[in-house]
Each structure stands twice: as structure tokens, then as C-alpha cells.
Amino acid sequence: MNLSGSGDRPLGFSASGTLQSRYGQFWQGRGDRSLTPPTEFRNASDSHTNRTQYLSSASFGPVLGRVRDATPVLDAQILEERLTKAGSLARPLSGDGRQRLAQLMALRGRVRSAHERPERWFWREVERVLQEDGAIGPQGLDAFTVLRLLEEVNPSLAPRFVGRSLRVFATLNASREHVSSAGSNSSTTLDGGTVVNYSTSSNGSDGHARFDLAGVGYLAEYHRPLGGRGQIDASEQMVWFDRPSVLQLGHQLRAFWSVTDRWSLSSQWVAEAQSRDRGGSRKFGDWAFSHRASVQYRLEDAWSLSLSWEDFQAHSMTRFNREDRFSLGASYQFLGRLTAPGIIEPMHLEPARP
DSSP states (O other), rough: OOOSSSSSSSSSEEEEEEEEEEEEEEEEEEEEEEETEEEEEEEEEEEEEEEEEEEEEEEEEEEEEEEEHHHHHHHHHHHHHHHTTOOOOOSSSHHHHHHHHHHHHGGGGGGTTTOOOHHHHHHHHHHHHHHTTBBBOTTTTTTHOOOOOOSSSTTTOOOOOOOOEEEEEEEEEEEEEEEEEEEEEEEEEETTTEEEEEEEEEEEEEEEEEEEEEEEEEEEEEEEETTEEEEEEEEEEEETTTTTEEHHHHEEEEEEEEEESEEEEEEEEEEEEEEEESSSSOOOEEEEEEEEEEEEEEEESSSEEEEEEEEEEEOOOEEEEEEEEEEEEHHHHHHHEOOOOOTSSOEEOOOOOO
16 A cells, blocks of 8 residues: 555555464374283273464554566566567567566466466467567567577566565464363283283373464565666565564575576575573574575586585574585586488587577
């Protein structure tokens, strides 16, 4: 809900809530038998537990700024690049044509509600937009161009966001749990196959638990696309809970760059800290940090290569832990050729085209 009506820094209000219900049943049975002729001992027990849990949460507060999904706009840019390289455009799209193409990309998922096989209808509308803009060549969209467009658009970056916002919120959490259990146990003693002693016992319990938690905090976000190939996302969140007086602080930074459709570089940093100090100093005794960097080289023919590195560190009052993980994968197809004289032109492995 926008309260300002216009401007680069609109003022709004956000509210969200969740409600979950969980139900579980557990059974366990056991039987033991020991034989010391002529005496035999038998024990049998069984138990079952029913657990019902209700979880609810609500969050609300004002928001300054705006974050929007820019994925359709960037997808439209990549489509125009592919159409240009395929030679299907007589000239670049006009500003109005780019806007209409981006609007159509935003509606792509909704076409499924109108058609059982939505792709053919969607791409017919794409061709109509290009024709009305006067940018498409006389040959239209041939089979090669259509299949090129059908390849994943912006696969590793979706969704893409743009903008910045600051949200101040209050959060309420409530948990209710009911656990009931019952069990029985029997013991039998036999002497020469005759029962000489038999005893049985049963037990049960029924309990209720509740936990309520309230907190206040803020969430700051910053998202900026770097052209059609790059993206930077950053966020910081701090929340203070009334019980047990916990202060949580989290940072996240992600950077991505796609050199072509098949070359991509990404790096992500996540830092979290927690303080349970009730004093004024508020030292963050527990913290965790992780960083992941990856390089992907995706090829449709001969080569496929991926490399990633992940570093994780965690610290508590009594323990420090660090892990580093490296992953490398590569594949290569040595031979690949297809000839069918009189039917198709000879085909062979080729490097990926941008």
C-alpha cells in the first residue's frame, strides 16, 4: 500500500502473517525373550505418542523506499540481443517496443491459466509485438531463432530486483503444543512351559506447552542490476526479542556476473551474530560467517566446467568451527560428428556461441 502516491522514496506499510499446524503420531513396540531351562522370561512393551503443534506469526510496520522485480525488463534485453545475433531483426526495437516486450515477459507465467500448451501462444504474441514495432525482418522467426529463444533466459539470475527500502517492523510469534502418550508393559515367567508369574502395567501422560515471543527490528535492502549481465544484492536485518532478551544481527551480500549465457561468476557473503547479554555492552558472543564463490562454464557441446569454493566459520562461547570446501567438475566429449549425405549438412562439435 503506497501512502505517498509518487516519488522516488515512497512510504508504505507492510503486513504479513503465517499459520501452521502439525500433527504427528509415533508408535513403538518391543519384545524380549530369555531362556534358562527350564525357566523362560518374556517381556513385551508398546507405546504411542500423539503430538499436535500450532505455530503462528505476524509482522507489520512502515516501509520507506521500494524494491521492484526487474526480471522481465532484463529478460527482454537478452531476448533482443539473441534476436539481433540471429539476424531476425531489421533494426533495434523502439522504446515502446522494448516496453511492450518486457510487459509480455511479465505475463508469461499467467498464459498457463488460459492455455494447456502455453508456449506456442506466448511466442506468437512475441512475434506480433515485434511485427507491430516494425523491427522484425521479412523472414519472421524461423525455427532456429525460436529454439534459440526457448533456451533458458537469464537462468541463474532470476528473479532480478532493483531499488532500496528500509522496513521497521514489529513481530509476534506464538507456539502451542499438546503431547499425549500412553504405554503398557507386560512380564511373563514360565517354568517348563507353565505360566508361574504374570504382571502388567500401564502409563500415560498428557501435557500442554506454550511459548510467546515478541520482537522489534528493521530490514534494509539494496538491489542494483549491473546492466543485463550483473547483479548486486545486499541486506541487513536486526531483531530484538523480549525473551530471552536476544539480539540478532544479519548481513548478506551477493554479487553475480554473467559473461555470456554460459559463463557466470558469483560470490555470496552471509554473516550472522547473536547476543544474549542483558547488560549495556551487548557483546555478540555467537556469530557465523560463510562465503561461497563459484565459476560456471556451461557448454552445449564439448566442454563443461564448474569450480566452487565455500568457507564457513562459526563461534560460540565454548567452541570455534571452520570448514573449507572445494569442488571441481569437468567433462569433455572427444568425438562427435554426424553425416547424412543428401539429408543434412555435416554436423560436428562446436564451442558455445554467446
